Structures are given as structure tokens and as C-alpha cells.
Amino acid sequence: MIDPTQRIVITGIGLTAPNGNSLEEYRAALLAGKSGVSDYEIRYVGQTHAGVCDFDPLRYQKRKALRTGTRAGSIAIYCAQEAIKHAGIALDAIDTSRIGVYLGITEHGNVETENEVHDLAKFDNDVKYWSHHHNPRTVANNPAGEVTINMKISGPHYTIGAACAAGNAGLIQGLQMLRLGEVDVALAGGISEAIHTFGIFASFKAQGALAEHADPAKASRPFDKGRNGIVVSEGGAVYVLETLARAQARGAQILGEIVGYHINSDATDAVLPNPERQQQCMRAALAKAKLEPGDLDIVNTHATSTPRGDVQECAGLRELLGDTQGVYVNNTKSYIGHAMGAAGALELAGNLPSFQDGVVHPTINVDDLDPECALDQLVLNEPREVGTVDVILNNSFGMLGINSVVVVRRFVG
Amino acid sequence: MQVTEIKPVILDIIGDIAPDEDLSDVKPDVRLRDQLDLDSMDFLDIVMELRKRYGVEVPEADYPQLATLDSCEAYLAPLLADK
Numbered sequence: 336m337i338d339p340t341q342r343i344v345i346t347g348i349g350l351t352a353p354n355g356n357s358l359e360e361y362r363a364a365l366l367a368g369k370s371g372v373s374d375y376e377i378r379y380v381g382q383t384h385a386g387v388c389d390f391d392p393l394r395y396q397k398r399k400a401l402r403t404g405t406r407a408g409s410i411a412i413y414c415a416q417e418a419i420k421h422a423g424i425a426l427d428a429i430d431t432s433r434i435g436v437y438l439g440i441t442e443h444g445n446v447e448t449e450n451e452v453h454d455l456a457k458f459d460n461d462v463k464y465w466s467h468h469h470n471p472r473t474v475a476n477n478p479a480g481e482v483t484i485n486m487k488i489s490g491p492h493y494t495i496g497a498a499c500a501a502g503n504a505g506l507i508q509g510l511q512m513l514r515l516g517e518v519d520v521a522l523a524g525g526i527s528e529a530i531h532t533f534g535i536f537a538s539f540k541a542q543g544a545l546a547e548h549a550d551p552a553k554a555s556r557p558f559d560k561g562r563n564g565i566v567v568s569e570g571g572a573v574y575v576l577e578t579l580a581r582a583q584a585r586g587a588q589i590l591g592e593i594v595g596y597h598i599n600s601d602a603t604d605a606v607l608p609n610p611e612r613q614q615q616c617m618r619a620a621l622a623k624a625k626l627e628p629g630d631l632d633i634v635n636t637h638a639t640s641t642p643r644g645d646v647q648e649c650a651g652l653r654e655l656l657g658d659t660q661g662v663y664v665n666n667t668k669s670y671i672g673h674a675m676g677a678a679g680a681l682e683l684a685g686n687l688p689s690f691q692d693g694v695v696h697p698t699i700n701v702d703d704l705d706p707e708c709a710l711d712q713l714v715l716n717e718p719r720e721v722g723t724v725d726v727i728l729n730n731s732f733g734m735l736g737i738n739s740v741v742v743v744r745r746f747v748g
Numbered sequence: 749m750q751v752t753e754i755k756p757v758i759l760d761i762i763g764d765i766a767p768d769e770d771l772s773d774v775k776p777d778v779r780l781r782d783q784l785d786l787d788s789m790d791f792l793d794i795v796m797e798l799r800k801r802y803g804v805e806v807p808e809a810d811y812p813q814l815a816t817l818d819s820c821e822a823y824l825a826p827l828l829a830d831k
Binding site: 397398399402403458463464466467468 | 765766785790792793796799800
């Protein structure tokens, strides 16, 4: 595609991850093998592990807004504000009715509802003590809406519910709205406040899919024989997306170009992944990008450290990549756990700096590689200097069988 | 509760609801919304806190009685007398 009004580029990233509150901090942690997973306690479940973010919400919000809003809203606001700053955009100098906010979420409202039900029990479950903040906190557009109120953005906003495929889905939505000419700037990505709901931990535990390890930093260990489940994390990554024409006109930094994407459905099972459909999703994204598997340099796996899921994804990747040389496969959840709706967007952000530094961050915590996950292309435990990185494929898959893939290419002006 | 305790109680509730506000010089005869950043949801929070902390019910028709610290004191004095 050569029409610069249809080419969509990334010009800014704001993020908070359990191991970093900016792209620079986060990338440095990934290259240093620094985990962001810690011990964590939550009501009813007790001691477990989680990826907890420590960004300062008061950087962009007043204390009253924190009291009435949601953690998801705070994460989204921090990331969106940081992204706009990173992109060098002054909001008071542009028409904010031409900015769209499109945020992927795994779910929303569980945290707030659990807290309010818990509080109501103190009043004998008499609903006259139920908070009038419940509805604005739990409407599905809440995190994106809080961004627009905080930043005085009057363009469209909504969230994209896509389970753990949502981070990529947010990016795809932003790209599509830009191509349609609906907005000039898209704030797109994914966010998660998941660690503040006991339900997600308890449900994974009931499913036998909640990670346990004596050392929390080792709890998330995709592809290792000893992996035993997911570490739930919070976090967010919001991207500034623009058309190439607009980005070049204002002399913006260009961190990469989204050249391919696809979303499909397994149509098989609510929980178990489907490697054939995952592979079809990857192939469809590559086809849109007019690329072949051999053109890839980095493939970020979705692998969540569950015994079954990791094997399934590797089966799909084995089919796709075969013995292709020069492509490197890694995983970010081994550092930060599973950031749910933020996962895809955060994981892509962790790999984008490879376009500049030519280094592939590894998947860590692989002490004993599972033979069923032993792809030739895996980068294990130590970063690898590979020279030029031109194309990254970012996988993100979710429950109910939703698969999302984004392909990003290094921009050469 | 003594009448003199009512204004401090209201200010304590407002302190929780609007934690960014400076409450050191709130004028008792001026509408709270004219001197503090309080919106209609915040007033519902004040009503909720009176219910939770003291079991006081303020019907919607009486919300205007909570406009100033002075009017709060006058309206709530009989309701809080035995609290």
C-alpha cells in the first residue's frame, strides 16, 4: 500500500507494566531479565502472585477523580497522557473532536461490583447503601470515557471487549477508524485492572490454571516443563496512531508501521485454544501485509504458561514457521505475567525497540524446556543481538476462541 | 450530638469526598458549591455518608437544606440530636 492516507504508523506509546512505567524503563527491564511479578494477597483467595504496577496516578488525576473513578480508568489515563506526550502532540493545539479513544479490555466492572457487594454486606445488603457511582464505574466504556473526560477529548471513545486478544483488537480498531477517515489521531491499545478482582484468580484456580511458585519472579514460565499456570497482572499500553501522511506532515517520530492484522474465531471451545485457527489468523495477517513467514524477524507468542495452551500455540507456530531461519520467537508474559486486556499491546511495545537496537528480548524462566514447546526459533533466557529487525508479528488470543494478530514493520522514510 | 459538632462533621465528610479541596476557610453562609469544587454526585455522597455514619435520611426534597454549612447545621440539628 502506497497511499500515505491509508498507511497507519505508530508515533507514540504510553505504558505501565509491572516492571516499568515508560517504554524505556520497560525495555530496559526486558533486556535485563527483570521480572515484575510479586507475591500478592486478595480477599477470599489469599496469597497468590500478581503483576502490580506502581505508576503515580496523581501525575494526571486529582484525588477526587481517583475516588470516584476506576483503576482501569487511571491506568488508561496514565497511558494515554504519556502516549500523547511521547508523540509530541499538544492537545490544546489540535482539534480534539478528531481524536478517537479505542481501548481493548478483557472485561470491565468486576472489580467495582465485587467491591460494592463487599461493602453492601456491612449494611445487611440493604440497597439504599448501594453506591450511585456503580453505573458510571461499570459501564463497559468506562476506561476510555475516563480518558476523554480527563484529557478533554471530544471525539469517539469506546472499549473493545475481546478477552485476552483485546490489546491487539484496540490497535486494529484504531487503524480501521483512521483508514475510514473517522479520526485524525487514534489513542489505541489495551488496559487491565484484573488483579483487583478476586474472581479472576479464583476462576483460574478452579480451572487448575493459576500459577504457584516459591519465587514469584519464577511463577510465570511459558515453555518450561514446570509451568503450572497464569500469573494475573494489571497494566496498560496506549499507542498514538496516525496516517503516515499526517505523521510526516508534522515531522513526527515513527516507531513502526502496522502493515497487517487479523481477527478470527476458533468456533470450537470457550477455553481451549485451537492451533489451526491461530495459524489461520497469523497467515491472514501476513497476507494483508503481503508478507510470508520467512519475512518475519520476531514473533511474540501469546503463551500464558499453562501446560496445554503453550503446547497448542507452539503447534500452530511450528506449522507456520517450519524450519524457517532468521525469525526469533519470544514471550513477554514470562516477565510481567498475563496483563489480560493489556497483554497484546504491552507485549508489542516490548518488542518495538528492536527496530532501533537490533536486539531480541528472550523469554525468561525456561530452566527445563518442554520438548513439546521446543521451537527452533525460541530465544531463551538471554537477549540475542540479531542485527536488523524489520518485521514483528504479535499474537494475542483469548477465551471464547478469539484470536488477534498484528504485524508491524520498521519504518524506513 | 451537640449543635457545635455538626459543622466539623460536615467538613470531615466533605474532606473525604473532595480530598483536593482546601477546607481551612469555608464560609458558613456561602453555598458550598460556590466555594468548593462539588458536583451533584458529590452531594449524593454527602447524603450517603450521613446515612452510613449516623443513620440520617435526607429526602431529595430537602437537599437544598444542605446548601451551606449554616443551613446544614440548622437542618441536621434535630436529626442528629440523639446521635
